[in-house]
Amino acid sequence: MIEPSLALYGDAFDRVDHHLEELLTATGVRYCLLVDRKGFVLSHKEALWAPRPPALDSVATLVASNAAATAALANMLGERTFSEQIHQGEQGTLYVESVGDSALLTLIFDITVPLGRVKVHTKKTIAQVAAILEGLKDVPPVQFSEDFSKGATALLDDLLG
Amino acid sequence: MSTINFAAREINCKIVYYGPGMSGKTTNLKHVFSKVPGHLRGEMVSLATEDERTLFFDFLPLDLGSVQGFKTRFHLYTVPGQVFYNASRKLILRGVDGIVFVADSAPNRLRANAESMRNLRENLAEHGIDVRDVPIVLQVNKRDIEGALPTEMIRAVIDPKRELTLFEATAHNGGGVFETLKSVSRLVLDRLSQNK
Numbered sequence: 001m002i003e004p005s006l007a008l009y010g011d012a013f014d015r016v017d018h019h020l021e022e023l024l025t026a027t028g029v030r031y032c033l034l035v036d037r038k039g040f041v042l043s044h045k046e047a048l049w050a051p052r053p054p055a056l057d058s059v060a061t062l063v064a065s066n067a068a069a070t071a072a073l074a075n076m077l078g079e080r081t082f083s084e085q086i087h088q089g090e091q092g093t094l095y096v097e098s099v100g101d102s103a104l105l106t107l108i109f110d111i112t113v114p115l116g117r118v119k120v121h122t123k124k125t126i127a128q129v130a131a132i133l134e135g136l137k138d139v140p141p142v143q144f145s146e147d148f149s150k151g152a153t154a155l156l157d158d159l160l161g
Numbered sequence: 162m163s164t165i166n167f168a169a170r171e172i173n174c175k176i177v178y179y180g181p182g183m184s185g186k187t188t189n190l191k192h193v194f195s196k197v198p199g200h201l202r203g204e205m206v207s208l209a210t211e212d213e214r215t216l217f218f219d220f221l222p223l224d225l226g227s228v229q230g231f232k233t234r235f236h237l238y239t240v241p242g243q244v245f246y247n248a249s250r251k252l253i254l255r256g257v258d259g260i261v262f263v264a265d266s267a268p269n270r271l272r273a274n275a276e277s278m279r280n281l282r283e284n285l286a287e288h289g290i291d292v293r294d295v296p297i298v299l300q301v302n303k304r305d306i307e308g309a310l311p312t313e314m315i316r317a318v319i320d321p322k323r324e325l326t327l328f329e330a331t332a333h334n335g336g337g338v339f340e341t342l343k344s345v346s347r348l349v350l351d352r353l354s355q356n357k
Contacts, residue, residue, distance in 0.1 A: 038256030039236065040173040055204045057222040061236065062206065065217065068252040144229075149354040151228040153347060159201065159225060160343040 012132050013043065019132075020045045023125045027118050029109035030092075034129065036103050039064035063096055063106050086115070097122055100130045171232045174349050175256055176342075179281050180263035181273035182214070182242030185302040188332040189263065190221050190237055193342060196335065197223060215241040218253050225346075235346060242277065251284045259296040259349040261341055263332075264319055266301055266309035275318040296348030299325040300341045302332050 016034060020043055024032050030050040034043045039061040046053055053059075066085065074082045087094040095107045095118055105126055107118055165172050178186040187207070194205045203222035210216050218238050225233040240250040262281065264274045282292045299320055301312050312329060320327070326344050330337025 036256075038173075038175055057203045057236070058206050058220065061220050061222075065252065068255060069217075069249075072248060072252065144354040146354060148229050149351055152225065152233060152350040152354075155226045155228060155233070156343050156346055156350075159197070159223075160339040160346070 012136055015132050016043050016129055017045075019125050019128045023107075023121055026121045027107065027109070028113050029107045029118060031106075031108040033060065033063075033106040034099070034103055035060040035063055035106055037064055037067070037101075042103065059106070059108075063094075063104055067096060067098070067104055084119075088115075093118075095119075095122070097126055099126050100133060102133055103129070105129065165231075170227075170230055171234065172228075172353070173234050173236060174258040174346075174353075175236050175238065176259045176261065176345055176349065177253055177257045178237070178239040178261045178263055179250070179254075179277065180242055180302075181265055181270060181277040182244070184242060184263045184265040184270070184274075184277075185330070185332040186239040186242065186263045187213075187215055187219050189261070189300075189302075189330075189338050189341070190219050190239055192332060192335045192338045193223070193237065194221055196339075200224075201226075214243060215239055216246070217241065217249050233350075235349075237342075244276075247280065247284070250280070251287060254284050254288060257295060258352075259345045260298070261345050262297055262299050262319065262325070263330075264299065264301045264315050266303040266312075266315065267306060268308050268310055271310060271315065271318060274315060278319045293324075296345060296352060297325055298341055298345040298348070299327045300330050300332075300337060301327060302330045302337075304329045304336070305331045 020032050020034065024045045024047060030047050031053050032045045033041055033056065036042055041056050041060045044056060070085055071081050074080065081098065083098045085096040092108065092110050093115060095115070097105050099105050105122060107122065109118065178189055180186055190205065194202060201224045206220040208215070208217040218240060221237045223235045223237060225235060227233070238253050240253045262278065285292050285295065299316065301315050303309060312327070316323065316327060328337045328341045328344065330341060332338050
């Protein structure tokens with residue numbers, strides 16, 4: 001297929017989860033998401049005090065699309081990529097940084113959180129998460145049985161008639 | 162390949178509606194959005210121009226339910242059909258697991274259909290993939306318009322070897338929309354279980 005698949009599980013997932021939790025605590029951001037380049041959420045964390053998050057599917061899709069568009073712009077300007085994106089509003093900020101070629105770390109926070117602090121801690125987390133994702137490349141491909149196909153077909157019949 | 166998150170026990174598949182401008186790609190998604198129960202779908206995101214032409218994409222997440230303990234989800238996208246938005250189209254194809262090619266039955270859109278299919282092949286090739294490696298379903302839309310071209314004539318310019326499963330549709334009233342989606346979804350899921 002066009003993109004390498006990211007199958008995040010077991011110990012790798014736990015370690016990514018742990019790093020995101022640490023990042024959330026260290027920075028004081030509201031939400032922290034690891035999104036793959038296709039726009040799917042791989043892992044997400046939110047502060048206990050944070051309001052109900054926006055639709056994460058939509059956030060991930062728009063973040064990944066935006067990153068892809070930004071990368072295309074970078075190429076047009078002779079750069080390999082622009083590694084980070086910052087969108088600042090009156091009340092909040094969206095900060096996105098690449099985790100290697102496979103994922104994007106996305107943080108959403110309000111104006112009380114200094115951007116500099118977020119950047120410093122994010123860089124550290126990215127190095128840790130990138131190493132974990134790199135290790136996933138050696139994981140054997142996933143196998144689903146014939147029963148999976150049958151079960152999925154039954155659900156499709158229910159949903160789409 | 163679909164994104165599989167074992168820890169969250171989720172399988173995510175990306176399906177893209179492709180085709181010439183005004184062929185009814187967004188209308189397909191709007192119909193799905195309007196008919197699928199609220200708890201099985203997410204928000205529909207449309208990035209459109211002032212005259213409602215798709216600028217970047219439309220997006221609709223759809224929950225199929227759990228299969229063998231895995232929450233299975235489809236993310237449906239449309240691409241902008243207008244010729245000059247090719248950069249956007251190419252970006253949206255990134256990581257695609259299945260494609261619905263929506264053709265227009267209007268007599269003056271035969272060439273646009275053919276050019277859009279050629280454009281799809283080219284854009285997939287730029288991602289390093291052969292068009293035969295992605296499940297594709299052909300939907301011939303707007304069958305109810307006056308002077309609609311014969312389906313076989315449209316197929317002859319898009320799919321001369323008759324390799325694609327074809328559905329006739331009138332997406333504005335929902336005709337053929339779910340049948341098409343079901344067909345491409347099945348192909349994607351079959352591929353997952355065959356581990357291709």
